[in-house]
Amino acid sequence: MQAQTAENPQEFDPTVWVDRHGDYLFALAFARVRECQAAEEIVEETLLAAIRSFDSFAGTISERTWLGGILKDRIIDHFRRNCQKNDLTAAETEMSAYQYLFADETWKDHWTQETMPSEWRMAPEQALEKMEFCAVLEHCLGELPVRIASAFTLREMDGLGGAEICDILHVSKDNYWLMLHRARTHLRRCLEYDWFRKVND
Amino acid sequence: MFGKIKNGFNKLVWKLLPSCKDITALISRSLEDDLSLREKLVMKTHLYTCIACQRYLTQLEFMSEVLEKQDQKIEKGEYAPRLSSEASERLKNALKSSKLLILFVFVYCY
Numbered sequence: 001m002q003a004q005t006a007e008n009p010q011e012f013d014p015t016v017w018v019d020r021h022g023d024y025l026f027a028l029a030f031a032r033v034r035e036c037q038a039a040e041e042i043v044e045e046t047l048l049a050a051i052r053s054f055d056s057f058a059g060t061i062s063e064r065t066w067l068g069g070i071l072k073d074r075i076i077d078h079f080r081r082n083c084q085k086n087d088l089t090a091a092e093t094e095m096s097a098y099q100y101l102f103a104d105e106t107w108k109d110h111w112t113q114e115t116m117p118s119e120w121r122m123a124p125e126q127a128l129e130k131m132e133f134c135a136v137l138e139h140c141l142g143e144l145p146v147r148i149a150s151a152f153t154l155r156e157m158d159g160l161g162g163a164e165i166c167d168i169l170h171v172s173k174d175n176y177w178l179m180l181h182r183a184r185t186h187l188r189r190c191l192e193y194d195w196f197r198k199v200n201d
Numbered sequence: 202m203f204g205k206i207k208n209g210f211n212k213l214v215w216k217l218l219p220s221c222k223d224i225t226a227l228i229s230r231s232l233e234d235d236l237s238l239r240e241k242l243v244m245k246t247h248l249y250t251c252i253a254c255q256r257y258l259t260q261l262e263f264m265s266e267v268l269e270k271q272d273q274k275i276e277k278g279e280y281a282p283r284l285s286s287e288a289s290e291r292l293k294n295a296l297k298s299s300k301l302l303i304l305f306v307f308v309y310c311y
Binding site: 015019047109116118119159191 | 215220229232235253254260261266267269270272275276278279282284288292295299
């Protein structure tokens with residue numbers, strides 16, 4: 001790769017990356033930060049970092065995979081920068097908005113007949129094929145406080161481990177569990193009421 | 202007969218063991234693979250008696266799979282958000298000027 005670049009400098013034109021992989025990288029970033037401007041900035045940082053480390057690109061993996069890997073590192077940096085080093089705020093740990101789900105009259109803190117989870121009669125792949133579902137998913141994730149959405153994103157989309165995420169977001173293990181529980185409680189309820197109950201009707 | 206025993210057992214579990222609200226937190230934590238033996242036992246026993254929490258677990262697994270598979274969809278170009286043409290231009294300009302800068306530094310250094 002390096003030799004090729006030195007012999008034919010005109011062949012190394014990073015602007016073609018924008019045409020070839022721009023949409024792909026932007027979509028990866030947007031799915032994680034759900035904000036156009038931030039996603040564009042991350043794509044720009046990614047391509048600039050790619051120019052700097054182009055010499056180390058061995059060509060054993062595809063250009064797209066290589067750029068995608070750089071982008072994921074930039075996402076982690078983005079989350080690290082954006083998370084304050086303070087404890088979780090009351091708004092972040094607040095679970096009282098979900099208390100009504102467990103307001104059964106006979107059994108304390110159990111699901112009620114009305115709020116108990118329904119059967120989601122759809123495979124994940126099927127759901128992802130529906131534009132409306134993707135829009136609801138994006139909207140539901142967007143309702144979460146940033147730090148909680150970030151923890152959930154790193155865990156579920158990028159498969160990072162707990163210790164790594166605690167380090168990136170500056171939180172303790174207990175708070176990490178709390179954040180994921182809050183994220184799952186919210187996303188599940190949101191998908192249930194804004195998508196599945198409407199589709200099943 | 203078995204129905205009655207099962208019913209009695211369920212009530213006992215709901216009375217003595219943690220509530221659905223607490224179990225949902227345990228279920229979430231179990232996905233991080235961090236439960237003690239006691240917690241595991243409590244969760245399994247509750248799940249045996251409670252269809253609502255069984256569904257809760259299935260739904261969490263569904264969500265994990267959806268988020269994990271989203272990248273494959275993006276790979277195939279089936280995900281809606283795209284780079285606007287203005288943003289594309291802006292990016293190209295940024296790359297061009299950065300390439301010039303690198304060239305300049307290169308020439309300057311040697």
